[in-house]
Amino acid sequence: SAVISQKPSRDICQRGTSLTIQCQVDSQVTMMFWYRQQPGQSLTLIATANQGSEATYESGFVIDKFPISRPNLTFSTLTVSNMSPEDSSIYLCSVGGRSNQPQHFGDGTRLSIL
Amino acid sequence: QQPVQSPQAVILREGEDAVINCSSSKALYSVHWYRQKHGEAPVFLMILLKGGEQKGHEKISASFNEKKQQSSLYLTASQLSYSGTYFCGTEGNTDKLIFGTGTRLQVFP
Secondary structure, eight states: OOOEEEEOSEEEEOTTOOEEEEEEESSOOSEEEEEEEOTTOOEEEEEEEETTSOOEEOTTOOTTTSOEEEEETTEEEEEEOSOOGGGOEEEEEEEEOSTTOOEEEOOOEEEEEO | OOOEEEOSEEEEETTOOEEEEEEOSSOOSEEEEEEEOTTSOOEEEEEEETTOOOOOBTTEEEEEETTTTEEEEEEOSOOGGGOEEEEEEEEOSSSSOEEOOOEEEEEEO
C-alpha cells in the first residue's frame, strides 16, 4: 500500500493568514484527494488533484479559498487561504479509493485558527 | 449526497456483536469500510464490489445489497481494539469516494 507523508502535522494560525499543506506519496499516482474533517464529523471531499490539469472542486469549495498544486505524480499541496476560525479542521490527503483499490490517507494536518 | 449510517453510536461489551448500516440514495459501484481511531487517520477495512461480497478483516465482514443501495458491516465477538468511528465510503459513477455520516463504536471490558 502507498505510504503518504503529510506535513505539517499540526499548526496554529492567525486569522487572515494562509497555510500550505504538503502531501508526498512514495509511488506515482494519477489522482490525489484532499478531504476536510471538522471536529466530530465525517470526511468531506474538497477536491481531486490530477497531475497536469486543474483540480476539480466539490460543491461548496472554491479555488480561491483552497488552491491546489499537483506538479508531479507523487506530490500535491493544498493551501488554506485567508483563514478564519471556521477553517479549524483536520485536512487529509489520500490516494486510491477507485474501483477495487483501498483508499490510503496521510496522517492529517490539524489546523487551529485563532 | 452523503450516505447515511445507522446507528450513530454503539456501546458494547467485549465479545458482543454489532451491525453498522450504510444507505445511499444513489446507485453504487462499490462500498468501502474504514475505521478511524481518535487522533488518527482512517484505516481501510474492506471493499465490496457490485456483484460480489468480500470478507477482509479479522472477525469483521460485510454485505452489499446493490438493489437497495445499502451495505452492512458485521462485527462479531468484539474486541477492545474495535473501538473507533466507522465510516462507509461509497463510489458511484465518479472516481471518488463519498464518506458516510459515521458510527461511533465503543467496546468496554
